[in-house]
Amino acid sequence: MGRPYGKGHKRKKTGERYDKEEDELEDKQVVEETTEEETEKFPELEGIPIAPSAQTLKKPGVIFVLEKASLEVAKVGKNYQILNSEEHANFLRRNNKNPADYRPDIVYQALLSILDSPLNKAGCLRAVYVKTDKGVLFEVKPYVRIPRTYKRFAVQLLQKLSIAAVGKREKLLRVIKNPVTQYLPLNSCKIGFSHSSDKLVEMEKYVAGVGGDTDLVFVVGAMSHG
Incomplete structure (x- = not known):
């Protein structure tokens, strides 16, 4: 026996409830479709590194030279890789090499620190030069955006040996000819760092x-010791 309804109480119509839910669902779909259309009309643009102005370049600035960076490439298994002590310790020992000497993460962290420094944000950094322990010389523009993880940095450097600006032909990181002294400003003050001074x-x-x-030129060792 069904439960009797009290006086003044009316049973809800299921049809009206379902119609209301369908209307809300359609409204939600319309909002989502509109949002997707707006996203297609206004795509997210990739950032373009901002080059320093001509007025900034006229002022004296700072240049860093990172010496003896460990960026040696070797074929490990089927692929070429930048050797490092963490991943290739056994490979290095088999080839009679000291794993402690293979620290490419040092130059990577040094580049991050220099490029993210208040000195660079103030527009005072002119350039960064990296010279490997094998004598290869890299030029790094102060407005390059280094990948935020070492592995991505190593892959880009290994595959391209250069990083280009978005939408431009300018090389923000590239291999250049030695010696580094030909790129340094005349009459600049050169300051070297050493643990044995x-x-x-x-x-x-x-x-x-x-x-x-x-102009100031700071020469810093990018190796694990020395």
């Missing part, structure tokens, strides 16, 4: 004494 100075005071009208 007999004389220690406070860098901030030393640079302040050079003067604000002179």
Whole structure:
């Protein structure tokens, strides 16, 4: 026996409820389709690195030279790879090489630190030069965007040996001819870093004494020791 309905209570019409749900579903689909159409009309544009202005280039700036970077390529198995101590330790030992000397991650971290530095964001960085322990010289533009992971960086560097600007022919990272001195500004002040130096100075005071009208060239080792 069915339950009797009380006075004043009316049974809901299922047809009206289903019609309302279908209308809401159609409205939702229309919103989603409109959003997709708007996305197609306004695609996300890839960022283009911003080159420094001519006025910025006229001012004295800073150049970094990263020396003895470990970027040696070898055929491991079926593929060519940039050797590193973490992944190729056994391969290096079989070839009578010290795994501790193969640290390409050092130059990668150095590039990230330099390119992300306040110095570069202020427009004071002119260029970065990387010289490998085999004598290969790379030029890195200050407005290049290095991949945020080492593996992506290694793959791009290994496959192309250069990185080009989006939509342009300009090479932001490329192999250039030695020696590096031909690319350095005339009368620039060259400052070398060494763990075995007999004389220690406070860098901030030393640079302040050079003067604000002179280009500074910092030579830094990009190897695991030395």
